[in-house]
Amino acid sequence: MHGVSNSSIDLKFLxxxxxxxxxxxxxxxxxxxxxxKGYQVIGTREYQSNIMGAHSYFTIRVKPERPGAINFPVxxxxxxxxxxxxxxxxxxxxxxxxVYDSSTxxxxxxTIAPMPKPLKERLIKFFExxxxxxxxxxAVKVAEENGVKTIGLPMxxxxxxxxxxTNAPLSRVSKTLNTIGLxxxxxxxxxxxxxxxxxxxxxxxxxxxxxxxxxxxxRIAIEYVDENYGGPCCxxxxxxxxxxxxxxxxxxxxxxxxxxxxxxxxQTYYPITPASDEALFLxxxxxxxxxxxxxxxxxxxxxxxxxxxxxxxxxxxxxxLGAAVAGARTSTSTSGPGFALMNEAISLAIxxxxxxxxxxxxxxxxxxxxxxxxxxxxxxxxxxxxxxxxPKIVVASGDHIEAYYDAIKxxxxxxxxxxxxxxxxxxxxxxxxxxxxREDINPLKAAIERGKFVENPGxxxxxYKITEDGISPRAPMGKVPLTxxxxxxxxxxxxxxxxxxxxxxMAKRRRKFETIAREIPDSEKVVLHGDPDAxxxxxxxxxxxxxxxxxMKLLEKDGIKVNFLQLRxxxxxxxxxxxxxxxxAELVIDIEQNDLAQAAFLIRGYTGFTIEHFVKKLTGxxxxxxxxxxxxxxxxxxxxxxxxxxxxx
Amino acid sequence: MSMKQEKSDVExxxxxxxxxxxxxxxxxxxxxxxxxxxxxxxxxxRHNKYTLDIDTCSFFEPLKINENKLYWCSxxxxxxxxxxxxxxxxxxxxxxxxxxxxxxxxxxxxxxx
Ligand SMILES: [Zn+2]
Ligand SMILES: [Zn+2]
Numbered sequence: 158m159h160g161v162s163n164s165s166i167d168l169k170f171l172x173x174x175x176x177x178x179x180x181x182x183x184x185x186x187x188x189x190x191x192x193x194k195g196y197q198v199i200g201t202r203e204y205q206s207n208i209m210g211a212h213s214y215f216t217i218r219v220k221p222e223r224p225g226a227i228n229f230p231v232x233x234x235x236x237x238x239x240x241x242x243x244x245x246x247x248x249x250x251x252x253x254x255x256v257y258d259s260s261t262x263x264x265x266x267x268t269i270a271p272m273p274k275p276l277k278e279r280l281i282k283f284f285e286x287x288x289x290x291x292x293x294x295x296a297v298k299v300a301e302e303n304g305v306k307t308i309g310l311p312m313x314x315x316x317x318x319x320x321x322x323t324n325a326p327l328s329r330v331s332k333t334l335n336t337i338g339l340x341x342x343x344x345x346x347x348x349x350x351x352x353x354x355x356x357x358x359x360x361x362x363x364x365x366x367x368x369x370x371x372x373x374x375x376r377i378a379i380e381y382v383d384e385n386y387g388g389p390c391c392x393x394x395x396x397x398x399x400x401x402x403x404x405x406x407x408x409x410x411x412x413x414x415x416x417x418x419x420x421x422x423x424q425t426y427y428p429i430t431p432a433s434d435e436a437l438f439l440x441x442x443x444x445x446x447x448x449x450x451x452x453x454x455x456x457x458x459x460x461x462x463x464x465x466x467x468x469x470x471x472x473x474x475x476x477x478l479g480a481a482v483a484g485a486r487t488s489t490s491t492s493g494p495g496f497a498l499m500n501e502a503i504s505l506a507i508x509x510x511x512x513x514x515x516x517x518x519x520x521x522x523x524x525x526x527x528x529x530x531x532x533x534x535x536x537x538x539x540x541x542x543x544x545x546x547x548p549k550i551v552v553a554s555g556d557h558i559e560a561y562y563d564a565i566k567x568x569x570x571x572x573x574x575x576x577x578x579x580x581x582x583x584x585x586x587x588x589x590x591x592x593x594x595r596e597d598i599n600p601l602k603a604a605i606e607r608g609k610f611v612e613n614p615g616x617x618x619x620x621y622k623i624t625e626d627g628i629s630p631r632a633p634m635g636k637v638p639l640t641x642x643x644x645x646x647x648x649x650x651x652x653x654x655x656x657x658x659x660x661x662x663m664a665k666r667r668r669k670f671e672t673i674a675r676e677i678p679d680s681e682k683v684v685l686h687g688d689p690d691a692x693x694x695x696x697x698x699x700x701x702x703x704x705x706x707x708x709m710k711l712l713e714k715d716g717i718k719v720n721f722l723q724l725r726x727x728x729x730x731x732x733x734x735x736x737x738x739x740x741x742a743e744l745v746i747d748i749e750q751n752d753l754a755q756a757a758f759l760i761r762g763y764t765g766f767t768i769e770h771f772v773k774k775l776t777g778x779x780x781x782x783x784x785x786x787x788x789x790x791x792x793x794x795x796x797x798x799x800x801x802x803x804x805x806x
Numbered sequence: 807m808s809m810k811q812e813k814s815d816v817e818x819x820x821x822x823x824x825x826x827x828x829x830x831x832x833x834x835x836x837x838x839x840x841x842x843x844x845x846x847x848x849x850x851x852r853h854n855k856y857t858l859d860i861d862t863c864s865f866f867e868p869l870k871i872n873e874n875k876l877y878w879c880s881x882x883x884x885x886x887x888x889x890x891x892x893x894x895x896x897x898x899x900x901x902x903x904x905x906x907x908x909x910x911x912x913x914x915x916x917x918x919x
Contacts, residue, residue, distance in 0.1 A: 174843070175843040175844070175883075178844060181914045182913065237844075268882075268899070270879075270882035326856055327858070332910070
């Protein structure tokens with residue numbers, strides 16, 4: 158690719174294999190390779206809920222600027238076992254390539270136990286119709302017929318070669334198997350070996366022996382490819398961000414970082430996918446030393462919060478509420494099933510006006526549903542959680558950067574307005590890694606606010622003092638005698654059923670929500686992307702944001718001009734800003750990853766505006782920009798009511 | 807269970823070469839446990855080291871299956887009873903006394919609950 162400018166680079170590839178078999182490390186090394194080379198990346202994981210050995214894969218996209226979405230077919234696939242070969246042999250585009258372990262060729266579909274039965278049946282039928290044996294070898298042949306180059310690596314021999322060259326035991330050498338596959342792929346994609354080696358060194362950092370062995374494995378792989386298949390035609394140019402300090406983070410991690418920077422003092426949780434990794438990251442950074450620049454910016458030497466793992470979700474939220482009453486800045490995180498168990502406490506937090514942030518990492522439901530897959534099915538569940546009249550704040554983040562700032566804002570809002578704040582995020586965001594620069598997540602852009610927090614209440618202090626804005630000064634436990642209760646109460650917190658006080662307190666809480674609606678600027682409630690005068694408006698929320706932004710570019714190339722209304726704040730609902738946009742459009746298309754079209758349902762309820770067209774994805778797999786573009790195009794051209802997309806293995 | 811009983815259980819098992827065609831390689835050896843993910847690599851208890859499935863040594867002993875014990879089928883990537891193991895072997899599956907899980911596995915797994 159000599160003479161090719163880096164602006165045209167758009168690479169997509171996947172790494173598939175048994176879950177736990179080095180797919181995660183390989184994915185991360187791949188991302189690091191391109192970041193070091195000056196590009197921006199996203200990588201997203203698809204994995205099964207039955208932890209070990211089942212098929213998982215990591216899809217990566219590389220561009221000069223941050224890619225907003227992945228899509229298929231890809232340019233290359235590294236498939237480390239027979240199940241992966243058979244899952245992805247049609248996922249590679251013509252002139253692309255597949256790197257696989259040649260010893261898997263003879264594997265019969267019916268002997269691959271972890272492979273889901275419906276997929277086995279589809280594959281067996283697929284090969285039967287072509288008069289082919291139901292084996293991995295047939296998959297390789299079909300790929301070749303489709304114009305895909307297939308690179309079979311003799312893994313046993315290569316592993317043995319690494320072992321004899323390093324004199325290391327096979328137990329350790331065996332762990333370079335992913336590196337052998339990955340290095341082959343990166344090299345054939347046009348990455349010079351020195352970049353691959355730099356990425357390996359960065360990834361394994363302090364473990365010198367591991368670094369050396371993996372570098373050697375990469376060299377042996379590249380040597381084998383050169384001898385048997387020939388190297389790449391040419392090498393990729395360096396990207397525009399060469400030498401720039403770049404961070405890679407998952408959605409789970411970026412939310413945890415936002416919380417720490419936002420002054421979180423205690424996080425509680427009960428383990429659940431895809432939320433746990435956020436709490437685990439916080440646990441890993443309970444009291445960490447800041448880098449010199451951060452120390453200077455924040456004026457702090459160390460940061461971190463207390464993390465408490467409780468025996469269940471009800472206990473998790475109650476512990477968070479307890480700590481909040483004592484003056485801590487608290488949050489808990491969970492997903493749909495765990496949130497269901499927190500219901501009772503949410504109502505208590507509203508009545509007793511206790512601040513808490515609940516980060517809800519949505520996944521595919523109902524029930525345990527698809528524990529490790531994407532879903533946006535908990536909008537109504539969270540919005541209407543808790544019994545009684547129960548206003549709360551519900552905010553949804555569209556990408557890593559929003560999720561970071563929202564995590565900080567949520568903590569601020571919870572304390573300022575003394576109410577639960579539900580931060581809606583999802584599995585796609587949780588397990589998507591993206592590259593970020595320092596200016597993308599500037600801690601100074603969101604200061605810590607605690608609202609009417611009083612350290613020294615006088616003896617006349619009233620915890621639930623009736624005020625004009627509905628917000629009472631909040632003192633922590635331990636300064637003066639205080640009462641908290643889920644019962645209706647007087648200004649001093651004592652239970653009462655007095656009708657006059659009841660009305661006053663209901664009105665106070667209502668005024669608080671009017672204050673919230675007034676104080677949070679419209680720009681933080683909805684965002685209109687694209688030309689405000691476009692005749693077609695796409696409506697969506699959550700992690701579909703960057704995907705839709707990419708789809709808009711594809712649509713524009715097809716001569717279809719759209720804008721995109723991204724809903725951010727669901728409670729209090731921004732009626733006017735939403736209506737202003739929707740009434741201006743000739744065609745409105747709602748895009749969601751739930752079957753009820755929950756946001757469209759809310760829009761109708763709050764504004765009376767009925768959306769008639771829908772794009773949905775329900776498989777739990779990552780939404781692609783190309784899928785969105787095709788679906789929108791189809792609706793525009795045919796007037797179809799609903800298009801359901803379902804790409805991805 | 808005492809070592810003595812353990813030994814006699816193994817001895818009382820059915821040798822897999824009596825019920826299926828096998829080769830004199832680690833993959834079929836009584837001392838060998840494959841890696842959970844990549845079953846062509848495994849741990850030899852006799853020599854306390856990793857070998858490839860196609861390796862062999864003078865201590866080779868065909869796997870013996872006792873109906874009352876548990877086994878690992880690397881074809882099915884699952885734990886099975888001895889009773890089931892006999893069936894899997896007859897169907898040509900690779901059955902072993904157990905599997906080997908690398909202690910660094912935590913670096914590769916996401917929390918799933
Ligand atoms: Zn042996
Ligand atoms: Zn089996």
